[in-house]
Amino acid sequence: MSHVDTEVRPSNFIRNIIDEDLESGKHTRVHTRFPPEPNGYLHIGHAKSICLNFGLAQDYKGLCNLRFDDTNPEKEDIDYVNSIQADVHWLGFQWDGEIRYSSNYFDQLHQYAVELINKGLAYVCFLNGEQTREYRGTLKEPGKNSPYRDTFVEENLELFEKMRKGEFKEGECALRAKIDMASPFMCMRDPVIYRIRFAHHHQTGDKWCIYPMYDFTHCISDALEDITHSLCTLEFQDNRRLYDWVLDNLDDFQAPNRTRQYEFSRLNLEYTLMSKRKLNDLVVRGLVSGWDDPRMPTIAGLRRRGYTPAAIREFCRRIGVTKQENMVEVSMLDACIREELNEHAPRAMxxxxxxxxxxxxxxxxxxxxxxxxxxxxxxxxxxxxxxxxxxxxxxxxxxxxxxxxxxxxxxxxxxxxxxxxxxxxxxxxxxxxxxxxxxxxxxxxxxxxxxxxxxxxxxxxxxxWVEATSAVPAEFRLYDRLFNQPNPAAAETVDEVLNPKSLVVKHGLVEPGLVNAEAEKAYQFEREGYFCADSKDSSPEHLVFNLTVALRDSSN
Missing domain, CATH: 2.40.240.10 (Ribosomal Protein L25; Chain P)
Known part of the structure; x- marks a missing residue:
């Protein structure tokens, strides 16, 4: 008997792994997690991960946690925490139980770091950033041991406690795992697992001035939450070795059915940036009106533009889950929203x-x-x-x-x-x-x-047409691709590939029944395209409609 719902769904290698784990008895349930870092708004790439993690939990009648990877307080904000929750709900998913934060486990993470020190598997290193990079070596040359690598356990315990108490400056030292400086995998060359940051944390306040690194935090958080299948994008493939090393060397996580990491290809979409850092730069420099600008690939931006949760879920279903990197044509996303709105959007003129x-x-x-x-x-x-x-x-x-x-x-x-x-x-x-x-x-x-x-x-x-005396004046924001190159990430600077015509504003008229148009609800303006009332700027006194998508693919 299958463990999955009977609805026909496209198979993929992750589903095959889950099926094998359930059939073999390695796992008796499926428990996934979605672990965003709250340092920006979620984008269409995150939607793929949301649909995968929450979708698998739904299909296998399992659980999915929402856990914020909040180990970098300098770049995080409670606004991002709130927006991410809203995006997950809007896409149609609900996490299991309370929201989790990596910061919930800071006390335990600290104790696990102490355990590694006691086992001679972690040490406090005083090399500065430049020296650390120099000692790490290159892809062709092995690294060399830090002069602090063989410090005695007792001294490392004292130094780490001084780090915790704030007795060292930022960047003066860090706690590193003792693994293998000759490893062919750079992430295994004694990676930093704790660094000093005198920063206020949105969840823990000023309790901590040392913060664990992602690679140390993530695997332990998964294990503490009994996650069965930890799904990451391919850039974390090498890091799986560090993921396993940490758990292999902590006494609490020796069960044979403990969590394992599996990697899949991230979403690369034409004419779109998927870097939150670069998207944040667009916001900071005022090149867009905000994270929810309808030209942005953020879930908030797509929502404001009139995209529907069903269309985004269908898009994520169509692109599938593989280990092969590829560039998805933006016309596929457009086709999904066009099909959805053609079926469900009311007509107007x-x-x-x-x-x-x-x-x-x-x-x-x-x-x-x-x-x-x-x-x-x-x-x-x-x-x-x-x-x-x-x-x-x-x-x-x-x-x-x-x-x-x-x-x-x-x-x-x-x-x-x-x-x-x-x-x-x-x-x-x-x-x-x-x-x-x-x-x-x-x-x-x-x-x-x-x-x-x-x-x-x-x-x-x-x-x-519209009748002259009853028609209502309206502003129309005609959105196009934000970038004029299929792969804007390859450009030397974002500015050189920005599309100067990504927003064209027109002023015209709509039929009177649209005066109270619901924000973000798409209408087919007959012979023009699909539009929705803007959620921020539109009102009965000043109607503003955003172009969601044209009636047909203009690239054909």
Missing amino acids: AVINPVKVIIENYPEGQVEKLSAPAHPTIESMGERELVFGRELYIDADDFREEANKKYKRLIQGKEVRLRNAYVIKAERCDKDEAGNVTTIYCTYDDQTLGKNPADGRKVKGVIH
């Missing part, structure tokens, strides 16, 4: 580049109420009310005085259908001094309302 239309044979002062479906195929969404009158606005690109046969919109002397309304014919137009059309004069046929006009007339072109 918005005119982004408005030009006035006057229907000369429509009675002056008269307006009428028309009905249109909120969605073309989902009847349960109901109907929406439109206002029609003598003066309308259409998009300026939907009118030509002359055009070839491929142009299916309004041409002077020809007819076009207004979406969910009448057929109109363009008779003439006014222009300004620059030659731009300012007003189009039309006539309409009052027998052509609806999908099945009484006269059976077939008009090829259909355009969208």
Whole structure:
């Protein structure tokens, strides 16, 4: 009998490992964790890890912890802690029990460090940073032992206690594991496991002035929480040796079924940066409006832009889980949100580049109420009310005085259908001094309302519109890729690959029913794209709509 839910899900090497562990009896349950560092907002790459760790726990009816890797207080902030919790919830997942912090284990971590010192497996080193790098060697040359490597255990215990009491300066010394300076793996050449930092910690305050390093903290935290499968990205593959070394040499973690680390390829997405350090630089320098700028690849940014949790989860499912590094086309992410919104987003009309239309044979002062479906195929969404009158606005690109046969919109002397309304014919137009059309004069046929006009007339072109007196002014933020190169991480500087047209602002009009549009809820603006009201800047008094995604892939 399978341990996993019966829903068909793509298999991968991690699922195969879990299945083998459960079948062999090595583990009787699945317990994963998601361990973000609270030094920035989560991005789409973290979404892959969230969906993997929480998704496996769900599928195998197991547990998943949310644990903050908070060992670097200088770069961490409670705002990041809160945003990460919000992102995990928004994606549709719930962690097991209380939130964990690596700082919860600082007392135990300190005792485990003392245990290593007592076993002669850790020592206090007074080499400075430059000297430490010099002694470490290179990928081609082995390192050499620190002159402090053979300090007696008793002295190391005293020195480490002085470190804990704050009797040394930052950078003056560090606690290092005693492993192998000739190891072919750099991470095994006596890595630092504790360093001095006189920094206030958002969870422990000023209790500590020494903080454990990630590689020492992570494996012990996993073991203390009884994690069965510790999933990391490939850059931690070599570090698995240190992960195992630490646990191998601590008495509490000798069980044969203890936690093991497994690595998978991180998400590399075209036109996207996945470095929180570089993303933070964009925020600090004001090149974006914040971590939740809709051009950012952060989960908060995607949410503000109108992406849905279901679309992101589907994207993570499609890209799969492998050990092979690759670059994912951004069109795959766009396709996921486009498919999701095409099925679920209500329809509306918005005119982004408005030009006035006057229907000369429509009675002056008269307006009428028309009905249109909120969605073309989902009847349960109901109907929406439109206002029609003598003066309308259409998009300026939907009118030509002359055009070839491929142009299916309004041409002077020809007819076009207004979406969910009448057929109109363009008779003439006014222009300004620059030659731009300012007003189009039309006539309409009052027998052509609806999908099945009484006269059976077939008009090829259909355009969208809004009625002039009832339409609501709106700002449209048209977002494009933040970078103009597929691999911005390869550029010498971020500035040289920034897309100067990543945000274009337009001012136009929307149908009146959108005045109270719900923030972050996407609408299909017919023939324009998917948009949502901005969660920060939009209000009934000043509507602001963000472009979520175009109706089709513009790269094709």
